[in-house]
Amino acid sequence: xxxxxxxxxxxxxxxxxxxxxxxxDTLPLxxxxxxxxxxxxxxxxxxxxxxTIVETGPFDRLVKEVHSDKVRTVELPAHSIGxxxxxxAHTHSCFAGSRAQDYALRNSGSSYLEIAQAGGGIWDTxxxxxxxxxxxxxxxxxxxxxxxxxxxxxxxxxxxxxxxxISEELKMLRVIRSAAEKTAMDLIPTCLAxxxxxxxxxxxxxxxxxxxxxxxxxxxxGERLTTRLDAFVEQSAFSPExxxxxxxxxxxxxFDLTLHADQFSAGGSDVAISCGAISADxxxxxxxxxxxxxxxxxxxxxxxxxxxxGLGCGFTPARALLDAGACLAIASDYNPGSAPMGxxxxxASILGAFEKLSNAEVLAGITFRAAAALGLSDRGxxxxxxxxxxxxxxxxxxxxxxxxxxxxxxxxxxxxxxxxLN
Ligand code: NIG
Ligand code: FE
Numbered sequence: 001x002x003x004x005x006x007x008x009x010x011x012x013x014x015x016x017x018x019x020x021x022x023x024x025d026t027l028p029l030x031x032x033x034x035x036x037x038x039x040x041x042x043x044x045x046x047x048x049x050x051x052t053i054v055e056t057g058p059f060d061r062l063v064k065e066v067h068s069d070k071v072r073t074v075e076l077p078a079h080s081i082g083x084x085x086x087x088x089a090h091t092h093s094c095f096a097g098s099r100a101q102d103y104a105l106r107n108s109g110s111s112y113l114e115i116a117q118a119g120g121g122i123w124d125t126x127x128x129x130x131x132x133x134x135x136x137x138x139x140x141x142x143x144x145x146x147x148x149x150x151x152x153x154x155x156x157x158x159x160x161x162x163x164x165x166i167s168e169e170l171k172m173l174r175v176i177r178s179a180a181e182k183t184a185m186d187l188i189p190t191c192l193a194x195x196x197x198x199x200x201x202x203x204x205x206x207x208x209x210x211x212x213x214x215x216x217x218x219x220x221x222g223e224r225l226t227t228r229l230d231a232f233v234e235q236s237a238f239s240p241e242x243x244x245x246x247x248x249x250x251x252x253x254x255f256d257l258t259l260h261a262d263q264f265s266a267g268g269s270d271v272a273i274s275c276g277a278i279s280a281d282x283x284x285x286x287x288x289x290x291x292x293x294x295x296x297x298x299x300x301x302x303x304x305x306x307x308x309x310g311l312g313c314g315f316t317p318a319r320a321l322l323d324a325g326a327c328l329a330i331a332s333d334y335n336p337g338s339a340p341m342g343x344x345x346x347x348a349s350i351l352g353a354f355e356k357l358s359n360a361e362v363l364a365g366i367t368f369r370a371a372a373a374l375g376l377s378d379r380g381x382x383x384x385x386x387x388x389x390x391x392x393x394x395x396x397x398x399x400x401x402x403x404x405x406x407x408x409x410x411x412x413x414x415x416x417x418x419x420x421l422n
Pocket of ligand 1: 092121122125232260263307333335336337338339
């Protein structure tokens, strides 16, 4: 039986036996994967020290070898399957209010862009988020983080982008940092001040972006609020011509770049490649030319099936991207507008069914490939030296996990070596 957690990050702990441990070891960052390529260890244990994996191997051998007072052994119930903790590399989890009305309008025939142009959409959430005081916003975010942890996510990217002024963007990023201090979840903050042109800004988009560069970005660096910049390249947001100088300036200041690209029309993925972004996210409108260019680049292609489900439109061409040789990450895009479900495992499994992805490709997309989309190489595989972040499921075979399309929830989640579900 599971023992209570001591929550001591420095202690050594041996966890097992895992009926199957799907380590993601040796899998390449880019290109298609077959399930036969997965390393699946049976009756395995994981030895953890100070939150880091020190060894994986046969549980019985590890039990004998580490027989010492200093190592706590946590015995798992039969049929425990271990996977790397999931990484949700694209979310807008810090927001106030609901956009249920947008959803109803879209399902009655209005498009996402029409709603945005009529003053709804992102701007609606900006108004609601600006009204929320930081404590309330933080409590909403922390509640959502709890739900993400229960679904096996151990690293969560969170964007700003519903402030759209210096002070309101700062409010959001400070809320994200304050929440990060109160949760076991690793939060990766991203500044999305270039989410859309703010309706109350007096001037042109270029003036707005210039002010962000001159006034906001230095504060982000000074307060160490984030090292990542995102922008939405689309008709209702910023054009390539408007955004390129912004991205270049941000990169020169040391920010990593990621983009909302090719969601409704192509153009953004080109910008991502030419500006050296780590990832280009969405890509529902990418055609053969964009797919090949992404595959030839180092830019990670992040599919956001939750936005396709929320908007009722086609999925990112994940199969074609993998076949062309791209690195495919999968993220939830959780946000109140286009992707209100916020359920990574469900969405990744559904994307797999529609796009004909192997289980290895689905699981890679939410583990080490998603970590790479955040510039993180210290997690996403269950091998020595990696963070001890583990999603544990009660099942006879790892195939059961995508098969249940998210209905099968983790029985336990380990973050930095600590059991975090009670
Ligand atoms: O990723 N595409 C732009 N941004 C979000 C939607 C945000 C919103 O509608 O509030 C997205 O889909
Ligand atoms: Fe998004």
